[in-house]
Amino acid sequence: MKTVGIGLLGAGIVGGSLIRRLVEEHSAIEAKTGLNLELRRVAVRDFAKERSIALDAAVLTIDPVDVVDDPNVGLVVEVMGGLEPAGELVLRALRAGKPVVTANKALLAARGPELIAAAEESGVPLLFEAAVGGGIPIIRPLSETLAGEQVQRVVGIVNGTTNFMLTRMSEDGASYRDALEEAQTLGYAEADPTADIGGGDAAAKAAILASLAFGMWAGIDNVYHQGIDSLTSADMKWAAELGYTIKLLAIAERLEGGVNVRVYPAMLPVAHPLAAIRGSTNAIFIEGPSIGELLFAGPGAGGEPTASAVLGDVIDAAREILAGAQVAPRIQLSSAELVPFEDVQTKWYVRLEVDDQPGVLAQVAGEFGRHGVSIKSVLQEGTGDDATLMIVTHRAAESQQRAARSSLEELDNVRSVASVVRVESAAP
Ligand SMILES: NC(=O)c1ccc[n+]([C@@H]2O[C@H](COP(=O)([O-])OP(=O)(O)OC[C@H]3O[C@@H](n4cnc5c(N)ncnc54)[C@H](OP(=O)(O)O)[C@@H]3O)[C@@H](O)[C@H]2O)c1
Missing domain, CATH: 3.30.70.260 (ACT domain)
Structure with a gap:
């Protein structure tokens, strides 16, 4: 039996779902992959918090460094979110030669090159399929399957909260405020929804998508972003009258002279494949000279879909550890030539x-x-x-x-x- 010890940083929405899968589906995963994935340490902030799956007290810690430094942990999963301490913990794990799986788009957008360089130096994988599009496989298709394609354009609906709100505004005439309130009630929007409605969350994802699509680091500071907060239901009505629907788009595009990455609400013709993406669903539309057009669509968030992407990365990283090979970099770190x-x-x-x-x-x-x-x-x-x-x-x-x-x-x-x-x- 091939055993890999897993250390988990965070047991919230995504981490909780991942724990459930690792515990309840342990045998099924083993039967399918030949891997014995053992959950060895889990870091949380609040020891006393009730969890959906009871964990052995010896597994839990409130010091995340314990997880990273535990000699029985061979692979670290970061699902705690935020920039710190997540950033230093991921670096610490990579420098110790431990592969890392993360769902943290904010961290990747802010410190991607540093983290990727650390992974390269140690020759271990840094995988982040869940960081964009939640459960939609998009990172691996872009960085591996389409590695040889001269991608022309990537256009994504990568924020479920705003897509839910825009759907309510365009289909039901809801006001911006009512749509936001409903998104919060249904758990789509955070208590502080600034990053969603202001376009910052989509900008972090756009920077990651651009870096994978064009093979060079785009940098979050170079991504123009505008949110949906100035839109009204009158705009929705007029868009429909003109044959369009309004979506918050993350666009990464190869232009003459370089690449441009941007996020803004835009009118799309109703016949465009992205116009049909409703509610909290996410979708990424890729255009290239050889593949033509590709559409990836599905649940962009939520514990179970996101944990599914994280688990896929865990299995991939575990296979690489067991193969013992040095991992080749998936992203070149040269800076992109940018078009303002x-x-x-x-x-x-x-x-x-x-x-x-x-x-x-x-x-x-x-x-x-x-x-x-x-x-x-x-x-x-x-x-x-x-x-x-x-x-x-x-x-x-x-x-x-x-x-x-x-x-x-x-x-x-x-x-x-x-x-x-x-x-x-x-x-x-
Ligand atoms: N939720 C989604 O649908 C989704 C989708 C795609 C990507 N992501 C990304 O996945 C990551 C996790 O998101 P989430 O929604 O699962 O977050 P969450 O529900 O807030 O969970 C965060 C977890 O990390 C723990 N934690 C936070 N700071 C800590 C610290 N300093 N020390 C120890 N433990 C700490 C928390 O402990 P307590 O439980 O004790 O509070 C909690 O278990 C984020 O980067 C997010 O952007 C989430």
Whole structure:
């Protein structure tokens, strides 16, 4: 029997599900893989907390260093979350030559190169399938199966909370506030939902996806991100009228001159495969010259799906330990050549509240034209004193679109630029 001792940092939502699998499905895993995965140490913060699976008191500790340093632990699973002490513990394990499996996207996005370099130096795996897309296999397909593909673009719906909220807003007319409250009641949104609704969580995942897709480190600081907090149900209604739906997208794209990585809410044509991704489901859409289009979709969070991805990594790492081979790096650590967001060509949807007077439309079109932005379509609603103009532009550099927006705000007959949402379609 091939035995590997597992040390677990954290026994919360993901860790709790993993413990259940390792205990209850021990024989089934052994029968399927030939591996005897023994849970030897588990670190938690609160010793007295009730757990769904009772663990031997000798296994539990409140000092996570005990787990990493235990000579009977050959493989460390980090599911405690946060940057510290998780970061130092992962480094400590890797430097001690212990493979690490983590689900911590925030840590990877912040300190990925340092952790990957430590894993390389020790020749042990650092695996993180659960860090993006929860239970969806996406890290391994990108870093291994598609390693030879010149990936053009990765577009993901990688935050279940915001996708749930946007679905409620677009399909049921829920207000932003009601949708957020419902997401919190159902346990999709954290008590402090800032990272979800502000786009920070999706940005960390976008940085990881970009690094795998393009084989170089993109860096979280280079990811432009905007959340969904300025969207209203009126935007949803108008999007539908124009044949679009609004999704929070994480986009990593190969452009002339380099790579751009960004997160923002965008209108997608209703026929786009990602437009059909509803509720808390996540999906990642990959475009490449040889594979064409690939769609990976499924549960992006939750204890059981996420633990499934973690367990897959544990089995993979255990096999590598037992094979005794030095592990080749899966990501090159050179920095990506980056295209600044201001230079990225995007289409914009702009909703303007204007005075309903002759010549206003011409004035508006003139301001767009002055900044080199041409208009694709215009829809007007309202009679009397005021009107609403819904404008979709052709592609222009982000900097030009922003300059046009600023000019519009200066026009006397424009009461407000009520909303701006970028419009995405196929790769340019
Ligand atoms: N939840 C998901 O659906 C999901 C999906 C994908 C990825 N992830 C990632 O998975 C990781 C874990 O998430 P989670 O939802 O399982 O978190 P969680 O429910 O908050 O669990 C965290 C666990 O870590 C323990 N812990 C925290 N700080 C500690 C410390 N300083 N010393 C010892 N133990 C400590 C906690 O102990 P106590 O139990 O005593 O409080 C708890 O057991 C995060 O990186 C998260 O981003 C989660």
